[in-house]
Amino acid sequence: MAIGWFIVPYKREEDDPRPVRYCAIDDQTTIIIASGGMWTESEVLGDRAIVKVRASTPVLSDLDVLYKRLPKDDINQSLSDLSTGGRDSLKSELLDMGYENSEIEVSLGTDVRDNTLGDYLNFAATRRLKPRYDRGTDTIVLDGKIQSCKSIDDVNQRVR
Amino acid sequence: MAFPTTGILDDFNGGDAQPPSGSWSDDPGDNGDNQLSQESNTVVSASGTSSGYWNPLTFTEAEVFISIPTKGGNGDELGLYTRLDAPNTTGVDGYKAEWTVRGAVDKCEIFRIDNGSLTQLGLDRTVEMADGDDFGFWSDGTTHRFYIDDGGGWAETFNEVDATYTAAGEIGLRIEATVYVCDDFGGGEVVAVGVIQDPITSGIIPFRR
Numbered sequence: 001m002a003i004g005w006f007i008v009p010y011k012r013e014e015d016d017p018r019p020v021r022y023c024a025i026d027d028q029t030t031i032i033i034a035s036g037g038m039w040t041e042s043e044v045l046g047d048r049a050i051v052k053v054r055a056s057t058p059v060l061s062d063l064d065v066l067y068k069r070l071p072k073d074d075i076n077q078s079l080s081d082l083s084t085g086g087r088d089s090l091k092s093e094l095l096d097m098g099y100e101n102s103e104i105e106v107s108l109g110t111d112v113r114d115n116t117l118g119d120y121l122n123f124a125a126t127r128r129l130k131p132r133y134d135r136g137t138d139t140i141v142l143d144g145k146i147q148s149c150k151s152i153d154d155v156n157q158r159v160r
Numbered sequence: 161m162a163f164p165t166t167g168i169l170d171d172f173n174g175g176d177a178q179p180p181s182g183s184w185s186d187d188p189g190d191n192g193d194n195q196l197s198q199e200s201n202t203v204v205s206a207s208g209t210s211s212g213y214w215n216p217l218t219f220t221e222a223e224v225f226i227s228i229p230t231k232g233g234n235g236d237e238l239g240l241y242t243r244l245d246a247p248n249t250t251g252v253d254g255y256k257a258e259w260t261v262r263g264a265v266d267k268c269e270i271f272r273i274d275n276g277s278l279t280q281l282g283l284d285r286t287v288e289m290a291d292g293d294d295f296g297f298w299s300d301g302t303t304h305r306f307y308i309d310d311g312g313g314w315a316e317t318f319n320e321v322d323a324t325y326t327a328a329g330e331i332g333l334r335i336e337a338t339v340y341v342c343d344d345f346g347g348g349e350v351v352a353v354g355v356i357q358d359p360i361t362s363g364i365i366p367f368r369r
Contacts, residue, residue, distance in 0.1 A: 010279070018189075018191055019276065019278065020280065021277065026280070026283050040282060131279060132274065133277040150322065
């Protein structure tokens with residue numbers, strides 16, 4: 001068994017008339033469980049989740065095609081050996097979530113490689129916004145008040 | 161952990177009525193659901209989907225449970241609510257456990273409710289529902305626990321962690337489809353071992369030494 005950390009979007013439940021959303025990795029739960037694995041998540045900013053997966057190496061490779069896999073598997077591992085492209089990719093992900101460059105740099109510095117995976121994930125789990133249902137457009141909108149995220153420590157402990 | 165620690169709030173034995181009594185308010189999830197119906201000493205959905213929430217009291221460490229004499233058909237959901245805030249409004253928040261009949265593999269889920277939208281916590285679990293099962297849900301601090309009694313005693317099936325809503329709120333029930341027959345709705349403020357609570361203010365049967 002192996003471990004992988006992913007950033008995964010939320011999806012609207014299509015066969016439910018109610019406004020229901022779920023972490024897209026649940027579409028792969030069957031193959032993850034079949035490989036003897038498990039997953040858990042922390043919902044973060046930008047309608048996505050930080051997901052820790054325990055599964056077989058082939059299954060993790062399959063998930064890598066579908067979702068953004070983070071470069072390290074242990075939250076204590078340094079990001080210092082990332083390429084420039086890897087560094088930029090990680091920062092872009094935070095900007096896409098909706099974090100400001102200034103707040104990223106206050107917490108993680110100007111080079112995310114100066115941090116551990118855990119530092120990066122903890123920043124990504126700084127906040128999220130409360131969802132609401134817009135009946136007029138039949139969409140779930142994430143523009144409400146700031147809410148806290150499940151801690152990365154909880155995620156890390158729950159799936160080992 | 162012991163479950164449940166509280167007693168039955170409504171055994172639905174008061175004669176046919178819709179809703180079952182004045183202790184039930186409508187459509188906690190603001191889904192346009194019908195009122196629950198009390199029929200032949202059970203609670204059912206007389207038409208389409210019905211739901212209600214127990215309005216006399218709110219509960220923080222909230223547990224809720226229901227008996228299922230007759231399970232639903234394929235695609236039919238049974239839901240239990242805890243910590244409902246602003247039920248039956250577009251701003252309803254809280255938690256919900258769902259057990260849905262799905263062909264050969266029935267599905268168990270836990271959701272957080274935010275302004276009427278539902279976000280699933282964690283993954284689908286699969287546990288077959290059978291006539292005679294009991295279904296329970298407990299919001300225990302920041303851990304939300306899904307319980308089933310298949311005749312062998314109550315057991316926690318799984319749990320999910322979410323710390324968003326921790327304040328007291330109502331508990332409730334949702335029955336999708338007329339096939340379901342349910343009974344003995346119960347729940348309330350979880351009773352810690354050794355603690356004696358006033359049955360009137362807490363809405364539970366007192367701990368008996």
